[in-house]
Amino acid sequence: MSTFKAPKGTYDLTPPDSAKYLAVREAIAAPLKNSGYGYIETPGFEDVALFSRGVGESTDIVSKEMYTLTTKGGSELALRPEGTASVLRAALEANLHKLGNLPVKLWYSGSYYRYERPQKGRYRHFSQVGAEAIGAEDPALDAELIILADQAYRSLGLRNFRILLNSLGDKECRPVYRDALQEFLRELDLDDDTRRRIELNPLRVLDDKRPEVQKQLVGAPVLRDYLCDACKAYHEEVRDLLTAEGVVYEDDEKLVRGLDYYTRTTFEFVHDGLGSQSAVGGGGRYDGLSEMIGGPALPSVGWALGVDRTVLALEAEGIELELPASTSVFAVPLGEEARRVLFAKVTELRRLGVATDFAFGGRGLKGAMKSANRSGARFTVVAGERDLAEGVVQLKDMESGEQQPVALDALVAEIQQKLA
Numbered sequence: 186m187s188t189f190k191a192p193k194g195t196y197d198l199t200p201p202d203s204a205k206y207l208a209v210r211e212a213i214a215a216p217l218k219n220s221g222y223g224y225i226e227t228p229g230f231e232d233v234a235l236f237s238r239g240v241g242e243s244t245d246i247v248s249k250e251m252y253t254l255t256t257k258g259g260s261e262l263a264l265r266p267e268g269t270a271s272v273l274r275a276a277l278e279a280n281l282h283k284l285g286n287l288p289v290k291l292w293y294s295g296s297y298y299r300y301e302r303p304q305k306g307r308y309r310h311f312s313q314v315g316a317e318a319i320g321a322e323d324p325a326l327d328a329e330l331i332i333l334a335d336q337a338y339r340s341l342g343l344r345n346f347r348i349l350l351n352s353l354g355d356k357e358c359r360p361v362y363r364d365a366l367q368e369f370l371r372e373l374d375l376d377d378d379t380r381r382r383i384e385l386n387p388l389r390v391l392d393d394k395r396p397e398v399q400k401q402l403v404g405a406p407v408l409r410d411y412l413c414d415a416c417k418a419y420h421e422e423v424r425d426l427l428t429a430e431g432v433v434y435e436d437d438e439k440l441v442r443g444l445d446y447y448t449r450t451t452f453e454f455v456h457d458g459l460g461s462q463s464a465v466g467g468g469g470r471y472d473g474l475s476e477m478i479g480g481p482a483l484p485s486v487g488w489a490l491g492v493d494r495t496v497l498a499l500e501a502e503g504i505e506l507e508l509p510a511s512t513s514v515f516a517v518p519l520g521e522e523a524r525r526v527l528f529a530k531v532t533e534l535r536r537l538g539v540a541t542d543f544a545f546g547g548r549g550l551k552g553a554m555k556s557a558n559r560s561g562a563r564f565t566v567v568a569g570e571r572d573l574a575e576g577v578v579q580l581k582d583m584e585s586g587e588q589q590p591v592a593l594d595a596l597v598a599e600i601q602q603k604l605a
């Protein structure tokens with residue numbers, strides 16, 4: 186242990202557990218790569234204003250949870266709390282939307298930062314894999330994204346998740362609803378904080394978990410009754426497409442999401458084994474975001490899945506991913522001469538693409554065999570002076586436990602044949 190610890194609300198990924206996180210990232214990315222999404226990477230920090238304008242000044246994410254800093258040069262930056270605003274900013278900056286191929290479909294994977302109260306499943310540094318489809322208004326695109334997330338989770342073996350689906354309306358119908366909701370909420374018996382929220386972000390009040398608030402919300406106007414015909418038709422089409430593909434979802438008219446840029450389709454993937462931090466992923470349409478950050482009108486839709494929570498969901502369901510052992514061959518030299526000879530064989534095997542490791546540090550046979558076991562290697566190669574004098578090495582099959590001498594010259598070919 187050193188003097189230092191990982192900062193509060195963060196944790197390190199170390200072997201062997203880290204392999205699980207890599208596998209989860211790959212499993213989420215695979216359906217996207219298979220569906221025309223190209224990889225994008227953006228900086229870990231951006232201008233604060235990108236998020237305050239994009240995600241919304243009134244959201245918890247911007248008003249309470251952003252890590253902000255002023256550089257020596259005087260720039261106001263924020264560690265990214267989410268990926269959508271950055272990805273859209275980068276797509277606009279690179280003029281990807283002008284190349285004539287709309288929608289621009291992008292996927293990403295990275296670290297995000299929110300100054301939240303840490304608890305299980307809620308961290309200050311966490312990781313997401315996300316997808317954004319920029320520049321097309323088409324219910325099939327919304328359905329595609331939901332189907333791909335569903336496919337990713339299923340490929341990991343997850344079963345106890347649910348998809349919550351809602352429509353938040355658009356710039357025509359939502360303001361009408363917002364007014365009606367505010368009028369209703371202003372009549373209720375609420376604390377000052379919540380009263381402020383009525384004026385800033387009334388839809389979030391519907392999300393209030395406190396029973397004394399929920400009790401008063403009975404009879405509140407519901408957005409569904411205010412959706413304009415275009416939004417209604419769009420939402421029906423998304424639902425029909427999902428149903429036709431056998432993707433089961435639940436209509437959840439209370440689903441609001443914590444970011445201001447959403448319009449129309451919004452959805453969340455929740456897992457029932459995670460307690461209060463049950464959202465493993467979420468997303469939706471954000472038709473106005475591009476204009477909010479100074480770009481042209483580009484209706485878009487996307488999602489992000491939380492890697493940390495997805496790993497917790499796997500654990501909650503008792504799912505062990507089948508991770509192939511990272512090492513196929515482990516070489517154990519006994520003595521100086523053997524070290525030189527086996528090191529050359531290790532290098533040769535690696536150059537041929539065989540995952541190989543080596544007992545470093547000149548430890549004895551017992552300790553080295555322990556390392557060989559721990560590596561998960563299928564074969565161990567042991568060589569001492571006497572073996573080398575006879576021009577052989579000992580090849581041990583770690584599954585059967587059988588060991589046999591193999592001519593040094595034939596070793597590489599023999600291993601390749603056995604692994605094939």
Ligand code: HAM
Pocket residue numbers: 266267268269299301306307308309310311312313315316317443444464465466467468469470471486487488489490491492493494
């Ligand atoms: P979000 O719902 O804020 O959406 O985050 C997506 C997912 O990231 C959550 O469902 C959760 O799994 C994970 N997550 C969020 N905060 C934390 C935390 N503090 N600790 C652990 N995991 C966390 C977005 O970020 C949007 N950008 C999604 C999107 C993409 N919408 C459109 N395109």
